[in-house]
Amino acid sequence: MSKVSCVVPGCRVAVAFDAPLDLCDEHLSVAAEWAGRRDGVTDVLPTPCRLCGSRLGVRWPTGWLCAVCEWRHGEPLDTDLPPPRVDVVYYVRFRDRIKIGTSAQPRQRLRAIRHDELLAFERGDRSLERRRHLQFASERLGGSEWFDRSEALDTHIAALAGGVTDPWDLFARWTSEAFARQG
Known part of the structure; x- marks a missing residue:
């Protein structure tokens, strides 16, 4: 018509x-x-x-x-540059518990951790991880990095996700930004 x-x-x-x-x-x-x-x-x-x-x-x-890092498809990578270090605080869920940990190599680290779901990444190192452990101390299970789920923790994780459905997309962006800063 x-x-x-x-x-x-x-x-x-x-x-x-x-x-x-x-x-x-x-x-x-x-x-x-x-x-x-x-x-x-x-x-x-x-x-x-x-x-x-x-x-x-x-x-x-x-x-x-x-579209993430603006690398021109087909151009060689500068293999003389060491890979950038991008520290992240990760939030993973296993059953009804959440682990708050940190790593500069999250793919490798998460392969070693039994978990059901990667919930979020937050850019930061051990000092930020320690602050998060203190922030959610009332939900902490003993001296471990595991926490009971709570409304406060779920709200924090949702804010970190900020509409990003796959936390690996954020990590890829942070890594590409770190590569760009290297020159």
Whole structure:
């Protein structure tokens, strides 16, 4: 079903009823291609980013950029640079308990910890971990890093997540930012 004719002078082709602008399919396509050249097109990278591991990219006429760390797809990495250290405080759930720990290598660390779910990351080191242990001391199980779930702890974790559904996306961003600071 169409509503009107295309607004491009000389074009009398009908506009699709659900078209966002009064342009025919051909002129909408031309506009989308122009916008893609100017703004890039968000899409899945051909292969995961070698720098941060993200699959989300922006396709430009000149090539792909990682949407997380802006690494140009296909460019070699500077292997002479040591990997940056990104310390995080992690929050994992096992059954009805939550562990608050820290690591500079969270993938390796979390493989060694029995858990049901990674809840959140917070950028910080042992001093921040100690502050969180004190903050939630009333929920702490003995002298361990495990805590009973509570409304306060759940609220804190929800605030850390801040709408991010996968904590690894935050870690990838922090890692890519650290790489960028290295030069």
